[in-house]
Amino acid sequence: MAVKILGIESSCDETAAAICEAQGGKRAVLSNIVASSMDFHARFGGVIPEIASRAHLEAFAPVVKRALSSASLTLSDIDAVAVSAGPGLAGCLAVGASGAKGIALGAKKPFFALNHVIAHLAASEGEFGQIPENSAGLVVSGGHTTLFRLEKFPSRISVAGSTLDDAAGECFDKIGRLMGLPYPAGAAIDELAKKGDPFAIRVPQGLRGRRDHLFDFSFSGVKTSVARTIEEMREENMPLPVEDICASLAESVGEVLSRKAIEACRVFGSRVLVVGGGFSANSQLRGKLKAKAEEAGVELRIPSLPLCTDNGAMVSLLGADLLEGGISPSSLGAPIDSSMSLDIASL
Ligand code: KG4
Ligand code: ZN
Numbered sequence: 001m002a003v004k005i006l007g008i009e010s011s012c013d014e015t016a017a018a019i020c021e022a023q024g025g026k027r028a029v030l031s032n033i034v035a036s037s038m039d040f041h042a043r044f045g046g047v048i049p050e051i052a053s054r055a056h057l058e059a060f061a062p063v064v065k066r067a068l069s070s071a072s073l074t075l076s077d078i079d080a081v082a083v084s085a086g087p088g089l090a091g092c093l094a095v096g097a098s099g100a101k102g103i104a105l106g107a108k109k110p111f112f113a114l115n116h117v118i119a120h121l122a123a124s125e126g127e128f129g130q131i132p133e134n135s136a137g138l139v140v141s142g143g144h145t146t147l148f149r150l151e152k153f154p155s156r157i158s159v160a161g162s163t164l165d166d167a168a169g170e171c172f173d174k175i176g177r178l179m180g181l182p183y184p185a186g187a188a189i190d191e192l193a194k195k196g197d198p199f200a201i202r203v204p205q206g207l208r209g210r211r212d213h214l215f216d217f218s219f220s221g222v223k224t225s226v227a228r229t230i231e232e233m234r235e236e237n238m239p240l241p242v243e244d245i246c247a248s249l250a251e252s253v254g255e256v257l258s259r260k261a262i263e264a265c266r267v268f269g270s271r272v273l274v275v276g277g278g279f280s281a282n283s284q285l286r287g288k289l290k291a292k293a294e295e296a297g298v299e300l301r302i303p304s305l306p307l308c309t310d311n312g313a314m315v316s317l318l319g320a321d322l323l324e325g326g327i328s329p330s331s332l333g334a335p336i337d338s339s340m341s342l343d344i345a346s347l
Helices: 038-042 049-070 090-107 116-122 168-178 186-193 220-235 242-268 283-296 313-324
Strands: 003-009 014-023 026-036 080-086 111-115 135-140 145-152 156-162 272-276 299-301
Touching: 003 049, 003 090, 003 116, 003 313, 014 049, 014 313, 026 049, 026 313, 038 049, 049 090, 080 090, 080 116, 080 313, 090 111, 111 116, 111 313, 116 135, 116 145, 116 272, 116 313, 135 242, 145 242, 156 242, 168 186, 168 220, 168 242, 186 242, 186 283, 220 242, 242 272, 242 283, 272 283, 283 299
Parallel strands: 003 080, 080 111, 135 272, 272 299
Antiparallel strands: 003 014, 014 026, 135 145, 145 156
């Protein structure tokens, strides 16, 4: 029997709600509504938690209503309510989680408090179907850069490696700021990089080839190195070759991410690599992953752009996996967890 799951997301600046339908491993996204408060944060160069929480409060009800109406459904058609309960900004998570609990309680539906980072991997299921056993996963976002071994998604997963300092998205955003690009800079750097020379400037590839950190990443050295290059050019009154800097940065970061992800597939014997998170919208990374996966005979599953950045569909898809997998719903007393462990899919 087909089941429909309402998924709600509010861990950072996006208030999002979506409905997916699941039946025996098949998935269909019926609606996917996102409202962002980024315009309010851009002028501060980072997400301001208090502003984001207030924006969630205002957007929550209209976004959920639109997710239902655009799928031509009412709450009585829904089989479960899922929400991102962590990791993320505590005040933001609290708005979505409280709202989702209220809906679940009022409509008498099972409730799932889910892991936002693991939901980024479930996003791929909207287009590719369920993640097969023994896959590898890479989540690259503004807050996380993590490689996963997915023995049986989502109940048996483990972290194989992670960034030791900045996330890839964070690194792009910080360098973008130095070059005067608006926050968040990821998409702008991507566009500028298309017109530059990827080998114009030397950018380090943190922890590449390090046997003791085979699946770990480090991007703080990348940031320092590019910042120094920019500083030196400015001291010498040179015009900043912004396109070349962006291209060289994207080349270096894309190379280290794609190499380690494919290496993880080789070590785990995985035939499928699932990728997710806002940074996986990056066209240089996508190109490199595609080429390396083809060469290694690995099937690459990266969602289309709206499912890469934060959205409600990824939450409803992970909720569908848990519901269909017979995993017990969360208690309505489940807390939010702003630093939720990445080894568990639900609380
Ligand atoms: O997953 P996400 O929407 O939010 C978090 O959970 O962090 O990711 C946001 C991050 C930001 O750092 C943004 O700059 C980056 O994703 N991003 C990109 C691109 N589009 C968004 N980074 C590189 N290239 C892009 N095209
Ligand atoms: Zn995210």
